[in-house]
Every structure is written in structure tokens, then in C-alpha cells.
Amino acid sequence: MTKEYGIGLDVGSTTTKGVIINQNGEVVASYLRQTGASVSAAVQEVIATLREKSGTDLERVPVVSTGYGRAMVDSAHRAVTEITCHSIGVHHLNPEINLLIDVGGQDSKVIRIGDNGKPIDFELNDKCSAGTGRFLEVMARVLGVSIENLGPLALESSKPCSISSTCTVFAESEVIGRIGSGEKPQDIAAGIHKAMASKISTLSRRVGVVEPVAITGGVAKNPAFRHYLSKQLEVELWVPKIPQLTGALGAAIMSLKKSF
Amino acid sequence: MSEKKEKAYRLLEANNLLNQIMFRYMLEGHSASEEGRLAWLTSGFPVEIPLAMSLGVVYPEQYGAVVGSQKMGPQVCAFAENIGYSPELCSYARSSIGSVLKPEESPLEGLPKPQALLAGNNICGTVMKWYDAVSQLTGAPVFLLDTPPIDDVQGDHHKEYVKAGLERLITFISDHFDVELQDDRLREVADNSTRAIALWTEILQSCKAKPSPLNCADRFLAMAPVVSQRGTEYILEYYETLLKEVRERVSNGLGAIMDEKVRLLWDNIPPWFNIFRFFNSLAKRGVVFPADTYTHAWSGSFDSPDILNAIVSLYSNVYLNKGIDAKIDKMCELIMDYDLDGFVLFSVRSCKRYSLGQMVSKEIVMERTGVPGVIIEGDMVDSRLFNEAQVQTRIDALLEMIV
Numbered sequence: 001m002t003k004e005y006g007i008g009l010d011v012g013s014t015t016t017k018g019v020i021i022n023q024n025g026e027v028v029a030s031y032l033r034q035t036g037a038s039v040s041a042a043v044q045e046v047i048a049t050l051r052e053k054s055g056t057d058l059e060r061v062p063v064v065s066t067g068y069g070r071a072m073v074d075s076a077h078r079a080v081t082e083i084t085c086h087s088i089g090v091h092h093l094n095p096e097i098n099l100l101i102d103v104g105g106q107d108s109k110v111i112r113i114g115d116n117g118k119p120i121d122f123e124l125n126d127k128c129s130a131g132t133g134r135f136l137e138v139m140a141r142v143l144g145v146s147i148e149n150l151g152p153l154a155l156e157s158s159k160p161c162s163i164s165s166t167c168t169v170f171a172e173s174e175v176i177g178r179i180g181s182g183e184k185p186q187d188i189a190a191g192i193h194k195a196m197a198s199k200i201s202t203l204s205r206r207v208g209v210v211e212p213v214a215i216t217g218g219v220a221k222n223p224a225f226r227h228y229l230s231k232q233l234e235v236e237l238w239v240p241k242i243p244q245l246t247g248a249l250g251a252a253i254m255s256l257k258k259s260f
Numbered sequence: 261m262s263e264k265k266e267k268a269y270r271l272l273e274a275n276n277l278l279n280q281i282m283f284r285y286m287l288e289g290h291s292a293s294e295e296g297r298l299a300w301l302t303s304g305f306p307v308e309i310p311l312a313m314s315l316g317v318v319y320p321e322q323y324g325a326v327v328g329s330q331k332m333g334p335q336v337c338a339f340a341e342n343i344g345y346s347p348e349l350c351s352y353a354r355s356s357i358g359s360v361l362k363p364e365e366s367p368l369e370g371l372p373k374p375q376a377l378l379a380g381n382n383i384c385g386t387v388m389k390w391y392d393a394v395s396q397l398t399g400a401p402v403f404l405l406d407t408p409p410i411d412d413v414q415g416d417h418h419k420e421y422v423k424a425g426l427e428r429l430i431t432f433i434s435d436h437f438d439v440e441l442q443d444d445r446l447r448e449v450a451d452n453s454t455r456a457i458a459l460w461t462e463i464l465q466s467c468k469a470k471p472s473p474l475n476c477a478d479r480f481l482a483m484a485p486v487v488s489q490r491g492t493e494y495i496l497e498y499y500e501t502l503l504k505e506v507r508e509r510v511s512n513g514l515g516a517i518m519d520e521k522v523r524l525l526w527d528n529i530p531p532w533f534n535i536f537r538f539f540n541s542l543a544k545r546g547v548v549f550p551a552d553t554y555t556h557a558w559s560g561s562f563d564s565p566d567i568l569n570a571i572v573s574l575y576s577n578v579y580l581n582k583g584i585d586a587k588i589d590k591m592c593e594l595i596m597d598y599d600l601d602g603f604v605l606f607s608v609r610s611c612k613r614y615s616l617g618q619m620v621s622k623e624i625v626m627e628r629t630g631v632p633g634v635i636i637e638g639d640m641v642d643s644r645l646f647n648e649a650q651v652q653t654r655i656d657a658l659l660e661m662i663v
């Protein structure tokens with residue numbers, strides 16, 4: 001096995017991410033696509049794209065898989081949980097970070113990072129879609145806006161309305177009720193983000209909010225969510241350039257280590 | 261890569277004897293029922309008294325474990341849900357009520373028909389209404405032994421109150437079954453209990469050895485007689501045999517699993533429907549559970565001149581009847597004494613009494629012992645509440661923190 005490069009594959013419930021790094025830990029190429037119904041098809045395409053983008057023969061490059069589909073990646077030499085990979089990945093990008101909040105498509109996690117980048121405590125929310133990207137997707141559909149535009153729309157509000165934070169299904173009926181009673185879409189969108197931020201801030205407090213705090217995962221790209229979460233936790237949030245790739249980056253780093 | 265199908269764990273020879281006495285227990289339950297002297301008991305009920313008064317006993321909670329192990333939880337619980345019991349209700353209660361409603365479609369055709377229902381609320385509050393519900397369906401009268409929660413030390417007023425409850429129990433059994441309590445018989449039964457518990461405690465403590473001679477599933481099976489047949493003489497031979505086997509394992513350096521690497525603490529009842537798969541798949545990865553809070557709950561002694569006083573003290577002070585600190589102390593003590601690398605708190609959705617406070621316990625135990633812990637969610641009987649992939653991720657992450 002060549003140790004010149006390492007590959008990390010993060011097979012998430014919504015998207016599959018791949019990162020290839022060199023031995024200095026620099027990202028050579030990365031790629032992200034929807035996971036869809038077939039993990040193996042998604043993984044194959046991600047590897048093919050990484051091969052093409054990096055211009056490297058990846059035959060003997062070590063691969064670590066992570067994410068909910070980690071056990072289904074045949075080409076992986078090792079599977080590591082997304083908890084450890086996110087922790088390692090964010091520590092690599094910013095060694096100062098003590099707490100990581102990762103909000104993905106179907107789950108959210110809060111991780112306390114130790115001195116060596118390994119997690120020392122964590123909490124997951126994966127039994128309930130409130131507090132995940134799915135919650136925002138459902139609400140965007142109800143409001144008739146794209147998921148990309150939901151955050152910017154919310155930031156236009158000066159008077160967020162109140163939305164129950166307990167359940168995606170109930171919150172959906174509540175949003176429909178708000179639309180019916182003539183509330184402004186901006187205010188409803190802001191209420192939605194506030195509700196979700198409250199769910200995540202509770203999860204964070206369970207682990208303990210120790211600054212500096214980073215946020216990763218697809219939802220980290222949403223400016224309104226970051227705004228409300230930062231306000232509720234009363235901390236600044238550090239965001240990597242491509243927040244969805246953190247887990248795959250951590251996996252790639254792990255692939256270059258003998259053991260961890 | 262060649263795949264060897266070697267077992268990751270060692271089977272206990274004493275299990276043959278265990279199967280025999282569990283079979284005997286089942287037969288005795290049926291004959292007691294036919295003779296009109298069978299009581300259903302909660303797991304923390306002072307069984308010594310009904311046993312000394314010649315009643316046969318069976319345990320609906322243990323029956324719930326059977327329903328779970330046979331993977332019949334969703335089906336049997338649904339019999340109770342179909343007539344209006346909430347899916348949020350304890351799955352032992354649901355499977356018990358469900359099996360009374362439809363014995364012909366339940367494992368072992370349900371428990372034999374009771375002539376009395378003896379409930380103690382030292383282990384749980386749900387039992388009061390659950391036994392009332394069974395009483396409505398079977399016509400058997402309910403006796404409730406009330407043991408109010410203890411904050412710290414059991415005061416004299418508390419002892420007197422529980423003792424008065426025991427005296428009422430004796431009268432209740434006398435009235436319903438026309439029997440008297442003989443002091444020498446009670447002493448004999450209590451001595452058998454003390455002996456069984458002492459053997460059991462010694463067996464548990466042998467797991468301090470490295471490698472641990474027993475894993476979690478071994479203890480959960482082996483505890484059955486000390487839970488349900490405590491006070492009888494015939495279970496003593498089994499525990500003596502098991503202790504001998506465990507000692508042999510320790511002296512020969514043989515562990516419950518083939519290659520012990522990580523030692524963890526388990527908290528709560530196990531997911532019965534998945535017990536072997538769960539613990540054995542971890543055994544393959546070198547993970548053993550030398551201690552757990554649940555099987556350590558059967559401890560203590562009746563070695564006292566006044567047996568009723570000893571019964572009052574032992575059954576009031578089970579840690580489910582004490583504040584959360586008692587359980588936290590127990591967990592920390594087990595982690596230290598058994599030299600454990602981490603802990604798993606199983607949050608059992610339908611057992612609120614045992615699961616309440618796990619989140620704060622996790623934080624305190626981590627702080628005090630310096631080892632990491634994780635909470636996994638599920639249920640003891642209702643497999644619909646157990647998501648294997650989510651549990652796996654949490655356990656994997658814990659192991660990654662340790663190794």
C-alpha cells in the first residue's frame with residue numbers, strides 16, 4: 001500500500017463525500033454527490049472522480065470509510081465512525097477547536113474534541129428529524145423556496161414568529177397554519193431556524209459548550225441557522241471552507257495513520 | 261483472507277444444570293397453580309415470606325425476558341396495545357397483560373394462572389397498576405408492599421412502616437391460602453437465600469480477574485435462579501457448580517471471551533431480543549463486560565436474629581428505591597474495582613425507573629472515574645425501539661475513544 005496518498009470516504013444519509021490527501025495532509029482533490037439509493041454506485045463514482053481530478057492511480061492508496069454507510073464500502077481498508085472522523089478532520093483544519101457541532105441531512109452530533117483530536121465525549125440526535133437538515137428541507141418545501149434560499153430569506157426578518165421545536169411533523173402543520181394566518185414568509189423562515197437552533201443548542205449544552213466552537217455538515221452553509229445558533233449559544237462559530245467535507249477529510253487523515 | 265468460524269466466546273458447562281432447574285421452576289409453577297397456591301411476584305418482592313408459607317411463585321418480569329428472547333415482543337405487546345394500553349407503557353407490563361389476554365399466542369402459553377398477585381414498588385411504580393390490570397383479567401387479588409423511596413439512610417419510621425407491610429402480607433397470605441407462617445421454615449428459606457446470594461456475589465466478584473471469566477450475557481442468564489428461586493435449596497448446587505467453573509477459568513487464565521482487549525460496564529436490563537447477537541458481536545472485537553449494575557442488584561444477607569427486620573432493610577435499600585447518587589456511586593465503584601475502560605448506559609425506553617437520570621449519571625461517572633461512557637437507546641422487550649445501526653455507531657465511537 002502506498003502511503004503517498006490517503007482517501008477518506010464519508011457515506012452520509014444524504015450525500016457521499018470523498019477526499020484525497022497527500023502525506024502532508026493537504027487536500028489534493030475532493031468530490032461530493034447525492035448518495036441516492038445505491039451506496040456502491042455513489043462510492044464508485046466518487047472514487048472515479050477523485051482519480052480523474054487528482055490525476056493519480058489510486059489502486060494502492062489506503063481508504064478509510066465513515067458515515068452511516070461505512071460498512072458497505074468494499075474498497076475501504078478500515079471503517080471508522082463519523083464521530084471520530086469529524087473530530088480528527090476539524091482538529092486538522094483548526095487545532096484550537098474544543099467543540100464541534102455537525103448538522104447533517106438526517107442526524108446531528110455534538111463532539112468534545114480532546115488535545116490529540118480524538119473525541120472525548122459526544123451526543124447524537126438520530127431518532128428524530130427535528131434538528132437535522134431534513135427539518136429545513138421539509139420547511140423549505142412548505143414555504144415554496146429552495147433550500148439554498150431558505151436561510152437568506154430568514155435573515156430578512158426582523159420579527160421571527162414562534163415555531164414549536166419538538167417535531168418536524170407538527171412543525172410542518174404549524175408552518176402551514178402561520179401561512180394561513182398571513183404571517184410573512186421571512187418571519188416564518190426565521191422562526192423555523194430559531195426552532196432548529198434551539199434544538200441543537202440543547203444538544204450542545206448536554207455535552208458542554210467549551211469555546212472555540214466549530215460547525216460542520218451541510219446545514220453549516222445556512223447563514224440563518226449559524227446566526228441563530230451563535231446567538232443562542234452566545235459564541236462565535238468557526239466554519240470550514242467546505243463544511244460537508246470534514247468527515248471525509250478526517251477519514252483520509254486516519255488512512256495515513258497506522259493506528260489511532 | 262481465509263475466514264475462520266471460531267467462536268469468540270466460551271460456553272459454560274454449568275448451563276446444563278441451569279436449564280434443568282429452570283425447567284423444574286416452570287413445572288413447579290404449573291403444579292402450584294393447579295393446586296391453587298401460585299403467586300405472581302415482582303422481581304424485588306420479599307419472596308422468602310410466600311415461599312416459607314408454601315406458595316409457588318413465578319415472575320412476570322422474567323416472563324417478559326422470555327417474550328423478548330423469543331423475539332415475540334412486538335406481537336405480545338400488541339395484544340395489550342390493541343385493547344388500549346399505550347405503547348409508552350413498560351414492555352414487561354405490556355407483554356404480561358398481552359399474554360394474559362392471548363396465552364395461546366404467547367411463549368410457553370403464558371404464565372400459569374395466579375391465585376395471588378404480590379407487588380413491591382421498591383423496583384418500580386408501574387407494577388401497582390400493572391398488577392391491578394392482571395387482577396381484573398384473572399380475578400386474583402393484589403397485595404401491594406409499599407416501600408417509600410429512601411433518600412439517604414432508612415429512618416426508624418420507614419422501617420416500622422415497611423415491617424407493618426410485611427405483617428399485613430403474612431395476614432394476607434394466611435387469609436387467602438389458610439396457612440400459617442412457621443418461624444423455623446422462614447429461617448430455613450432465609451438461610452437458603454443468604455447462601456444463594458453469597459455464592460452469586462462471589463461469582464460476580466470473580467469477574468475482577470483478567471480476563472473476566474463471565475461476560476454480560478452469561479450473568480444475565482445465570483442470575484435467573486437467584487432472582488426467581490431465591491430461598492429454595494435446589495438452586496444452591498447450580499451456583500456452587502458455576503462458582504467452581506468460574507474459579508477454574510480464573511486459575512487457568514481463561515476468559516469468557518477468547519481475546520479480551522477492552523473491559524466495559526453495562527447499565528440496565530439488556531435488550532433480550534438481541535442479547536447474544538449484541539454481546540457476542542462485541543466479543544469478536546475483544547470487548548467484554550465484566551460488570552453491570554443489574555445483576556449486582558441481588559446482594560445482601562438475611563443473617564440477623566430478626567428475619568423480618570433483615571427483610572425490611574434489604575428490600576427497602578435496593579438502589580432503584582434510593583436516590584440517583586446510590587446508582588452513580590455503584591457505577592463508579594464497579595468501574596474502579598473491576599478495572600474497566602469505559603461504560604455503556606442502555607436507555608430502556610419502557611423502563612423509566614431504571615433509565616431516569618442516565619444523562620447526568622454519564623457526566624458525573626466520566627468526571628469521577630476518567631473513563632468515557634456512552635448512552636445507547638432501545639428497549640428490553642420491544643425490538644421496534646432498537647435501531648441497530650444507531651447503537652453500533654455509538655458503541656464504535658466509544659471503542660475508538662478507548663483504543
